[in-house]
Amino acid sequence: MVFLDFDGTIVNLWPRYYRAFCMASGAAGVTQAQYLAAKRRFPADGKLAEHLQVPLPDDYFSRKRGLLESRQLLQHDTLLLPREELISFFGRYDCRILTSRRREPLFREELARLGLEGLASQAIVLDPDKMGKKEYLQARFPAGCHVLVGDSEAEWEAGALENVRVALVRSGLRRPEDFPLTGRHLVFPTIAGFLTGYRGRGLELWES
Numbered sequence: 001m002v003f004l005d006f007d008g009t010i011v012n013l014w015p016r017y018y019r020a021f022c023m024a025s026g027a028a029g030v031t032q033a034q035y036l037a038a039k040r041r042f043p044a045d046g047k048l049a050e051h052l053q054v055p056l057p058d059d060y061f062s063r064k065r066g067l068l069e070s071r072q073l074l075q076h077d078t079l080l081l082p083r084e085e086l087i088s089f090f091g092r093y094d095c096r097i098l099t100s101r102r103r104e105p106l107f108r109e110e111l112a113r114l115g116l117e118g119l120a121s122q123a124i125v126l127d128p129d130k131m132g133k134k135e136y137l138q139a140r141f142p143a144g145c146h147v148l149v150g151d152s153e154a155e156w157e158a159g160a161l162e163n164v165r166v167a168l169v170r171s172g173l174r175r176p177e178d179f180p181l182t183g184r185h186l187v188f189p190t191i192a193g194f195l196t197g198y199r200g201r202g203l204e205l206w207e208s
Helices: 014-025 032-041 045-052 060-068 083-092 104-113 117-122 133-140 153-160 191-207
Strands: 002-004 095-100 123-126 146-150 164-169 185-188
Touching: 014 032, 014 045, 014 060, 032 045, 045 060, 083 117, 083 191, 095 117, 095 133, 104 117, 104 123, 117 123, 123 133, 133 146, 133 153, 146 153, 146 191, 153 164, 164 191, 185 191
Parallel strands: 002 095, 002 146, 095 123, 146 164, 164 185
Antiparallel strands: none
């Protein structure tokens, strides 16, 4: 089965994270381009804010957490590939969206807004406070060989599982180079690049 992360993989999350940072910190005068460049270098918000010379209020992290899954900011998410291409891939292969969200109803609202309501039954929503993706795959899919596509440490660490192959894309918050890569990890510029490669070679991608 192919599991695809949502935030940073299927949708562009940069506008949402930028606005959450500015709103939670009270930062003024920081452009999205400046935020993106700095966030790539300093993934931890403490270091990021220090680099941008933005003092973080005591309630910054709680405010940011609420904002990231607010209906207001979720409206800024856009697809990173044509909707029809993703739907076609799901029609051809056994796939699931595997996302970490604390407010599942708003995630399903977002699917509908993006024209992906037809994939709702193939979406698995994990509460990140209760279970990570590695733990989920280990518990629910211990047999067979599976592929996990994503942009973050949550996907990278699943490569430690014997039966999981990981495709890391460059469209999210973290750079694949931030993590030690093994033969179970491959890097693609975008999800579209992964879909093209998988259509052509399937699991053989990890054998070359």
